[in-house]
Amino acid sequence: MSSACAAWAVPTGCSRRDRIFAMRLLLLLCLSWASLVPAAEPAAALRYPEDFFVAYGKAEPDLRVELRGDAEGVVLHARVLSSSRPELEEDVTRALLGWRFRPDREEGRPVAWTREIGFVFAALPAADAPARLKKEMRVFYPEGKTWKGADPEILLEAAVAADGEIKSVRVLQSVDPELSLAAVLAALRRGRACEPAQREGKAVAGLLRIPLVLTTLPAAVKRVMPEYPLELRKSGNQGDVQVAFTVTAGGEPRGIRVIESAHPALERAVVEALGQWRFAPATRRGQAVTEEFSMRLPFSLQNAPLSMLRLTAAEPYALSGELRFPENLPEEFRYDQPPQVKLAQAAAYPFELLAEGVTGSATVNAVIRPDGRVQEARILNATRPEFGLAARAAMEAWEFEPARKQGKPAWALITRETKFERSGRDAPGESALRLLRVLKEGQPDIPGLADLDALPLPVHQPVPLRPPGSRGADIGGTVVVEFFIDRDGRAQLPRALSSPDEGLAWAAVTAVSRWQFTPPLRGGQPVDVRASVPLEFHPSVAPPAGEP
Known part of the structure; x- marks a missing residue:
């Protein structure tokens, strides 16, 4: 029986009926107390991490255990694989049951998992400087959970690896099991959220106490x-x-x-x-x-409307269908499941060609890394060179859910044709065409920012991405982009006025084409306005990502 329950005694000198009632009450109190113990707190003779802790990077741990858990991350089964202390195996496996880890994920969903973990029977080594959080950690009330009175405080103790990742968490102080669970999950999701402890100038594993105050969501x-x-x-x-x-x-x-x-x-x-x-x-x-x-x-x-339901609903840029690969395609680019578009970027229609009414197309292929980023994009063909540069810059800004091969993220090679047309789904839009007509006619003059009641405030302003891979890695400088902010606050018709490199110029133009602002006002009325912005690119100091 736990020490908390052992502190209670059944009174003597009472009738048998009273003694039975008191024993039942004692049992109920013990069960109630046990239900308040957080899942991360081992209910065994061994305590974590005072008596044993994860063997962070240790080649020969004292104990190696296979853990199996559910999609919630809770350990359901623990089996000892090897041990230097057989007499402690049962205590450790009992302590591990009910622990919670980050579960594995398949196609973005948590699934049951199995993993091996090593443990050491010792206290964590002393450190010259303790671990600390890189930024404040916040925990929110679970959906539908309310709390009367002052927001409760929770105290966690986290085991932090030498790389700063939070490996495990236990609850030292809490007033509610559901809030305890929310705090533990929040800490585990933070990953490498800490500056690790230091000993003799080197990063080492250590413990970190984290006080939390719950926050209500907006x-x-x-x-x-x-x-x-x-x-x-x-x-x-x-x-x-x-x-x-x-x-x-x-x-x-x-x-x-x-x-x-x-x-x-x-x-x-x-x-x-x-x-x-x-x-x-x-x-x-x-x-x-x-x-x-x-x-x-x-x-x-x-x-x-019913008139539209006859069409097949689909994602605009879905990369699916029967998988057919060219015979000469390297094996590392042959996947089981194709990549899926996570963030699509439209190609910026070259300003001069749009103004002249020139249409065309460009075909680009792209190598997609296992993290879903574009490693490299190449122009295969284009009806005009500018179309090829615009299509390549747009593809380099795309993000993907990576392809999968044998259940794991994999490299992929895709090819996509971009059409540059004045009408249709991916066309510039009526506002851009209206501005072109105004520019062509020259009346009325489009005002500048200094003519407005106040400067438009940026609402969405993505930062330009340097072209991936080695292309332009050692080039820096300023790209000046001219664009128009229409009456709705959308950036229109961007073009580079000056640039040290055409790759950087198209990267800047592509990013600016996504910008949005509060509507520009003159005399209290929405107007179109001309603007320009300098965008600075610094030479890359990191080497390009490795080839597959």
Whole structure:
């Protein structure tokens, strides 16, 4: 019986009925106490990490155990594979049951897992400098969970590896098991969130106590739903957009970042609508605080007009279908499951060719790494050189869920044709064409930023990406991009006025084509405005990613 329960005694001198009642009450109290013990706290003679801890990088651990867990990360079975202390095997395996780890993931979903872990029977080595968090760790109330009174505080103790990753967590202080679980999961998801402990100038494993105060999530109080782009609806295209942003203490969204987007037109619609949302801000200790927030918005044809339902709903850039590879394709690029588009970037229509009404196409192939980033993109053919440069720059900015081979992320080689047309799903849009007509006619003059009531505020401003691989790695300098901000705040018709390298120029133009602002105003009325911006590129200091 635990020490907490042993502190209770059944009174003597009572009737048998009273003694039975007291024993039942004692048992109930013991069970209630046990139910409050967090899952990360071993209920065995051995304590973690005072008596044993994970053998971080140790070649010959004192104990090697095979653990099997469920999709929630909870250990369900522990089996000793090797041990130098047989007398302690049972205590260790009993202590491990109920621990929680980050589960494996397949196709983005948590699944049951099996792994081997080594342990050492000793206290963690003393350190000259303790481990510390790189930034404040916050924990949010689970969805639907409320708390009366002051926000509760939770104290965690984390085992931090020499690389700064949080390997395991236990709860030292908490008032609620559900909140304890939320805190443990939040800590484990942070990964390498710490500066490791130091001993004699070297990073070593160590313990870190983490005090946490729970925070309420921001809640939307004003929603403006994004408009489904007509051309995508006509094409039968649907998909999701995932965004992350900061909700200020005043409840306004700031610093919108697009994490996933099935099509650039969907991205623009979401950013434009989200700028009008308002939130009840996050609170901590009763005070409104600035907090990060993310959300996913779906675009579906389920509620589209009947005239559109005859079309097949599909993601605009889905890379699927029967897998056929050229006979000369290297084996490392032959995958079982194709990569899927995570973030699509439209090619910026070359300004001069659009103004002249020139249409055409370009075909580009791209090598996609196992992390979903583009390693290299090459122009295979193009009806005009500018189309090829624009298509390549756009492909270099794409992000993917990587291809999979035998269940693991793999390299992939894809080919895509980009069409440059003045109408259709991927065309520049009516606002860009209207601005071209205004420029051609010369009346009225398009004002500059100095003519506005106030400078437009950036709502979405992705940073230009340096071309991947070795191309342009040793080139730095400033690219000056001219563009227009239309009446809705969208960047239109970007072009490079000066640049030290054409690859950097197209990378800058491609990024600016995604920018969005608050609508520019003159005399209180929305207007189009001309703007320019210098974008600095620094020479790459890191070597290019290795070939497969």
